[in-house]
Amino acid sequence: MNKQADAGSFDPANAEVARCPGRSFQDILAADSGSQPEILKEQSFVHQGDEPLSTDRYLSQEFHDLEKERLWPRVWQMVCREEHIPEVGDHILYEINDDSFIIIRTAPDEIKAYYNVCLHRGTQLRSCAGNVKQLRCPFHGFAWNLDGTLKDIPCRWDFGQVEDKEMNLDEAHVDTWAGFVFINQSEDPQPLAEYMHPAGEHFENWPMHDRHISAHVGKVMNCNWKMAQEAFMEVYHVVSSHPQVLPYVGDCNSQYDIWPDAPHVSRMLTAQMTPSPHLGDTVSDQEMLDAMQADMDLPGFEPITSVPEGVSGRQHFADKLREYFTKVTQADCSHLSNAELLDAIEYFIFPNFHPWGGVTLPMVYRFRPWNNDPGKCLMEVILLRPNPVGEPAPPPAKMRMLSEDEDWGCASELGWLGLVFDQDVVNVARMQEGLKTTRRKGVVMSVYQESRIRHMHNTLSTYLERP
DSSP states (O other): OOOOOOTTOOOTTOTTTOOOSSOOHHHHHHHSSSOOOHHHHOOOOOOOOOOOEETHHHHOHHHHHHHHHHTGGGSOEEEEEGGGSOSTTEEEEEEETTEEEEEEEEETTEEEEEESOOTTTOOOSOSSOEEOSSEEOTTTOOEEOTTSOEEEOTTGGGOTTOOGGGGSOOEEEEEEETTEEEEEOSSSOOOHHHHTTTHHHHGGGSOOTTEEEEEEEEEEESSOHHHHHHTTSOSTTHHHHOGGGTTTBOSTTOEEEEOTTOTTEEEEEEOBSSOOGGGTTOOOHHHHHHHHHHHOOOTTOOOOOOOOTTSOHHHHHHHHHHHHHHHHHOSOOTTOOHHHHHSEEEEEETTTEEEBOSSSOOEEEEEEEETTEEEEEEEEEEEEEEOOTTSOOOOOOOOEEEOTTOOGGGOGGGTTHHHHHHHHHHHHHHHHHHHHHOSSSEEOOOSSTTHHHHHHHHHHHHHHTOO
């Protein structure tokens, strides 16, 4: 099952290895000068089936409620960055379906996740982020220490039946990775490092703990949370939805990785500074360079006006980016491969976390259900930039919540990405509406290019089938 097509092959009869004819991502990688990271030379594809996926997964309230019961309480969820709560007493609120959590730093080296509820009569303890020395109920004044132990009950004499030790705040499990904070509501969850294998090991090549949030934008989307994130799990849609990037994005050259021992992780590798196979041989290196530079947003990057003789546009652009990041980070970037500087390296951590690898696009997506409505979700985009050398890291950018009338393009902090997101948003909203009127009971998906989506649904099914 763990197979990959030979370069340029396409065998529709062999569903396990079907992929686009022509150059593969590995062919492009092999043509680059210098050594390449072993993790990018790795290939793994496990056939995920080809049956239609039920439309109930996107439309049904019953299916949404089953996810609420059997999925979300059992998985690791990214709730914030450590930089959001740097000082003892700092906290943020994280909400998923009916649950609200207080994510709080209780000691310099300890973070806890408390259910946001007073154990007296159920009032929410906190309504916003901030810094506190204790957690006190605003209704009757019950109070807890930061470590979750009971501190005070007003008129304690009237609660003789209550044992202090039984009044500790209920907690979810907490773990951290690469500066991100995760929670899991299970009694005995799988360790986070095992859960996200092999992504954790892969990201040792691209440290994210020494970055800060330079932009954080959210918007309520008119579609199911799975449908929204599925738009970012394949590049099959690029030729129709994002034609402006075709001169420099090898869309159908992309590699989709699914590992046989990793139900929670998949990966997509898309080469850039290589034209889409849909355009054939009609794009020059200079045209590729001009198109990609028009879309890039790197402060202080000096535009490249020409490609030297004897050097490919991909190599020349990578060399300039290597110089740029050496200057910006004041670190030796000579070891970085062209792919790490140029290409889209996107990972998926089940059920809703999408961290990007490499250097140029240190980006994260997160998707959550919204207001118990299977037809709405919250999409968030987080941009991470390197911390300044020899200076304190800037505070994380506050989340900007776009209104219903605001497009992603209104978020100037996202640069050119806002346009791309708007092109996707239009499509997923139309998909949600279209599924309401289809006479078919399922949606059809490609075998290879949309395999990560099916892999996600297969993993989802394993959770929902457990009592």
